[in-house]
Amino acid sequence: MTTTGTTLVIGATGTTGSRTAARLTAAGHRVKAAGRHAATVPGAEPVRFDWYAPATHTDALDGADRVYLIPPLGDSDPAAVMLPFLRRARAAGVRRAVLLSSSAVAEGGPAVGAVHQALPGLFDEWAVLRPSWFMQNFTGNHAHAVGIRESGTILTATGNGRIGFVDADDIAAVAVRALTDGSAPNTDLVLTGPQALSYDEVAAIMTEATNKPVVHRRITHARLRDRLTAHMPMEFAGLLADMDRAIAEGAEDRTTDTVQRLTGRPPHDLRAVLKRELALGG
Structure with missing residues (x-):
């Protein structure tokens, strides 16, 4: 794949930002990996970025023509x-923006x-990724994983409600397409895994994957x-x-074909993701 310009990846140390930056560099694209401490991504240019420190924005935007946006956490x-x-x-020359939002x-x-509402009025080329809850919430440092x-x-107030949990790798794969395809999606994209699961069902799968009892x-x-x-x-x-x-109340009990349509392959299921993440020490 040939380069398409320079992509500023904000939140390049995060769950989807790190994966998106890595996929972009692996495909030969130029990347500025941005974070509060200048993210280190092999093949990418590290740059310091803080949403609340406008002085960091100039260097981050310099030379970028597209941007992957991770909103400030907890705001x-x-x-x-x-x-x-x-x-x-936009004034600095960014022409495509891809925003990470939520299916909710x-x-x-x-x-x-x-921000989703304002994006089409700011850029001619844009996309809003609206993933369901991450499968990585059950590994790593998320509260569910710690519990x-x-x-x-696993502690929730979801009752019997189901969620189409999605793999962060699948989100990153869609993000790369949204950032680099010749035509931008110019729409919002709801991303899910292949099936909707309740937390009771997730607990049963976690028990199987870890050989330790897990309950919701x-x-x-x-x-x-x-x-x-x-x-x-x-x-x-x-x-x-x-x-x-x-x-x-059933708001997230759905699956979509977005990952399949944009990447050409089906989304990963929870058992496969847990096997991969746990093998990596997640």
């Missing part, structure tokens, strides 16, 4: 810092939904909100708890 109003940056990016947040919805390792417990412990929406408030701003904790309630 219930990311548009306040993202929209000024995006206007600056529609255009014009809360948090990053406002599984420490007590064999159900709690109320209010209790989840209160637990989350101990670790993040109250408004954002409430937003996350509301997402669990929506899952319980």
Whole structure:
């Protein structure tokens, strides 16, 4: 594959950013790997970037003609810092923007939904990735993964609700296509895995994968909100708890063919991803 310009990957040390940057460099594309401490990605140019430090934005944007956007974590109003940056990016020569949002947040919805709504008016070439919950939440450093390792417990307020959990590698594969294809998607893309699973079903799969008992412990929406408030701003904790309630009501019980359509292969299933991640020490 020939190079298509220079892509600024914001959040290049994160779950999808690191994978997207690695796929881009492996395919021969020029990448600026951005993070608060200048992300190190083989083959990419490291650059420091902080959403809340506009002085870091100039060097990050220099020479970039497309950008992969990871919103600031834990911010219930990311548009306040993202929209000024995006206007600056357009003026600096960025012509394509791909935004990571969520299947739970529609255009014009809360948090990053406002950025989604503004994106088509800022760039002629754009896409909004709206993945379901990550399969990597059960490995690594996510609260679910920590709970599984420490007590064999997954704690949610989702009841019997099902989710089309998606592999972060599949998200990155779609991101690369959205960033580098000759024509931008110019739409939002809901990304899921091949099947919708309840957390009870996930716990059973985790038990099988780890050879250790894992259970799903159900709690109320209010209790989840209160637990989350101990670790993040109250408004954002409430937003996350509301997402669990929506899952319980069936909002995420779906699958899509987006990964298959854009990558030419089916999305990975949870058993295969757990086998891969656990073998890597996740």
